[in-house]
Amino acid sequence: RSMKQAVYDPENRGHFGLALQSYAHFTSPIRRYPDLSLHRAIKYLLAKEQGHKGNSTETGGWHYSMEEMLQLGQHCSMTERRADEATREVSDWLKCDFMLDQVGNVFKGVISSVTGFGFFVRLDDLFIDGLVHVSSLDNDYYRFDQVGQRLMGESSGQTYRLGDRVEVRVEAVNMDERKIDFSLISSERAPRNVGKTAREK
Known part of the structure; x- marks a missing residue:
């Protein structure tokens, strides 16, 4: 928590901690909307290489514009911070509730x-x-x-x-x-x- 918090961004900024010049966000099993968005973009690019036309594919691929990716990144970053804050708030409340009987x-x-x-x-x-x-x-x-x-x-x-x-x-x-x-x-x-x-x- 003492380091600058990461944000979702369409620009490839690499990963400082892993010393990687190229990095994309994935979790396994898939559980976050940024993962799903990335899966959709990759499926679209794979289909496009095979000559597919259109913004969507039968496999769930989707063509995001840069503006859409920026908005998704900002929204997902905001909701993730909000979820973290809610988790800490509930955790602190439960700790205090437990300690009431320990005075x-x-x-x-x-x-x-x-x-x-x-x-x-x-x-x-x-x-x-x-x-x-x-x-x-x-x-x-x-x-x-x-x-x-x-x-x-x-x-x-x-x-x-x-x-x-x-x-x-x-x-x-x-x-x-x-x-x-x-x-x-x-x-x-x-x-x-x-x-x-x-x-x-």
């Missing part, structure tokens, strides 16, 4: 994201994320280190960084905003892999 319970998890206003924790096994707001860390004033992806206490030196193991309590669930609030119980520094020096090797 007050304690879980273990890992810090999955750090921001200036706190850090998000992903619970073990459940894969549900919630926020430990920086205002709930009342033992110090914490500064956000974006490069190190961590919160650093100015007086205590306490740090909370990406990958740290933590224990949290579920404090509140907001169904309208699809948000879950945690409070920190304890934390454990994530181990770092330290490479050997040339002398040790």
